[in-house]
Amino acid sequence: MIKLMTPGPTQVRENVRLARSLETTNPDVDLDFCEEYKRTCDMIGEILHTKEAVYILSGEGILGLEAACASLTEAGDRVLVIDNGIYGRGFADFVSMYGGVPVLYTQPYDETICPIKLKEYLEIDHNFKYATIVHNDTPSGMTNDVQSIGKILNEYNIMSVVDSVSGMVGEYLNIDEAGLDIVCGGSQKAISAPVGLTIVTVSKRAITSMESRKTPIPAFYANLLNFKNYYVDKWFPYTMPISDIYGLRQAILNIKNEPNIISRHEKIAKATRQALIAGGLTLYGKNGYSNNVSVFQVPEGISQGQILDIMKREHGIMLSGSFGCLAGKVIRIGHMGENANLADMMDVFQGLDQTFKALGYQLTVSMKEVFKAYLV
Numbered sequence: 001m002i003k004l005m006t007p008g009p010t011q012v013r014e015n016v017r018l019a020r021s022l023e024t025t026n027p028d029v030d031l032d033f034c035e036e037y038k039r040t041c042d043m044i045g046e047i048l049h050t051k052e053a054v055y056i057l058s059g060e061g062i063l064g065l066e067a068a069c070a071s072l073t074e075a076g077d078r079v080l081v082i083d084n085g086i087y088g089r090g091f092a093d094f095v096s097m098y099g100g101v102p103v104l105y106t107q108p109y110d111e112t113i114c115p116i117k118l119k120e121y122l123e124i125d126h127n128f129k130y131a132t133i134v135h136n137d138t139p140s141g142m143t144n145d146v147q148s149i150g151k152i153l154n155e156y157n158i159m160s161v162v163d164s165v166s167g168m169v170g171e172y173l174n175i176d177e178a179g180l181d182i183v184c185g186g187s188q189k190a191i192s193a194p195v196g197l198t199i200v201t202v203s204k205r206a207i208t209s210m211e212s213r214k215t216p217i218p219a220f221y222a223n224l225l226n227f228k229n230y231y232v233d234k235w236f237p238y239t240m241p242i243s244d245i246y247g248l249r250q251a252i253l254n255i256k257n258e259p260n261i262i263s264r265h266e267k268i269a270k271a272t273r274q275a276l277i278a279g280g281l282t283l284y285g286k287n288g289y290s291n292n293v294s295v296f297q298v299p300e301g302i303s304q305g306q307i308l309d310i311m312k313r314e315h316g317i318m319l320s321g322s323f324g325c326l327a328g329k330v331i332r333i334g335h336m337g338e339n340a341n342l343a344d345m346m347d348v349f350q351g352l353d354q355t356f357k358a359l360g361y362q363l364t365v366s367m368k369e370v371f372k373a374y375l376v
């Protein structure tokens with residue numbers, strides 16, 4: 001078995017896998033399923049600190065991002081696309097696709113968004129229906145301070161769409177405190193259920209905005225209003241993927257039973273960065289290092305492919321490269337959700353110590369020893 005240490009999909013605990021094999025009922029007809037769905041949504045709301053609506057949609061994380069843009073955007077709407085990473089910029093495509101006008105606020109890709117600078121920009125131009133931002137930019141391992149940014153956007157009455165697909169439950173997130181309108185998550189990142197579901201939280205303000213559109217939402221699967229009355233009407237827009245939801249419910253229960261889950265992520269991430277730096281490697285980025293994924297630059301003279309290949313073949317560990325402007329240049333260790341544990345991360349560093357040795361690259365110290373010393 002290969003040990004999955006990629007930044008999503010992540011490892012899945014046995015009780016989640018077993019929950020997916022439970023006997024199933026008819027999700028359209030059986031009212032008990034509707035109750036289970038709602039209970040799962042309520043637990044998610046509690047974990048993410050929101051009293052707003054929570055929906056689980058059948059589709060991978062990207063569906064949530066598209067649904068947010070499809071449901072909010074009307075022709076000609078100006079949308080602020082906060083862009084300091086590959087996923088950040090990607091929102092511009094969804095905005096355009098649904099007729100909006102994306103206005104890019106582009107900042108360096110190796111720095112977290114500075115809330116003060118953003119405020120200065122908004123002081124001059126704040127005529128936006130909503131803004132998009134990525135919480136944790138997985139390709140670069142950088143986290144944006146969506147708590148502060150949400151509050152600033154609210155000062156200018158700009159709604160927010162947040163991609164927290166790889167952020168939530170590993171990074172601090174308090175949706176109502178920050179006043180975030182739509183927050184998207186995915187089952188396969190820190191939540192550690194298999195891939196296939198999107199989670200979205202939707203504020204009353206966002207729902208009102210959707211309901212007061214001049215034109216109908218040009219989508220069905222991506223129409224968030226289709227979920228608005230599911231509980232009152234006991235009706236879902238399409239047959240819910242019941243086994244996926246049973247799996248998610250168990251993964252969410254696991255999270256609920258671990259009140260210190262964020263500090264587990266923080267500790268593992270700090271120890272990981274210490275070990276990489278002590279070994280003589282260079283982290284990607286200047287600040288905003290993520291709790292959920294660490295990204296280091298591939299040293300000159302060796303290739304990303306060689307490192308990934310030896311890690312997989314000789315050590316049975318799957319790490320990941322990156323894509324876009326980072327393709328071939330960095331290695332990513334996904335330490336989120338079930339991956340964020342001492343034993344697996346010790347194996348990662350033991351593997352990396354030996355891989356660099358095999359490639360003739362001299363590390364300053366054993367990264368495994370530094371990692372261990374920091375945590376044990």
Ligand SMILES: *Cc1c(COP(=O)(O)O)cnc(C)c1O
Nearest residue numbers: 061062087136137138163165166
């Ligand atoms: C994983 C992820 C998504 C979902 O997208 P895929 O490319 O299909 O995996 C969206 N946003 C972020 C930040 C992610 O990490």
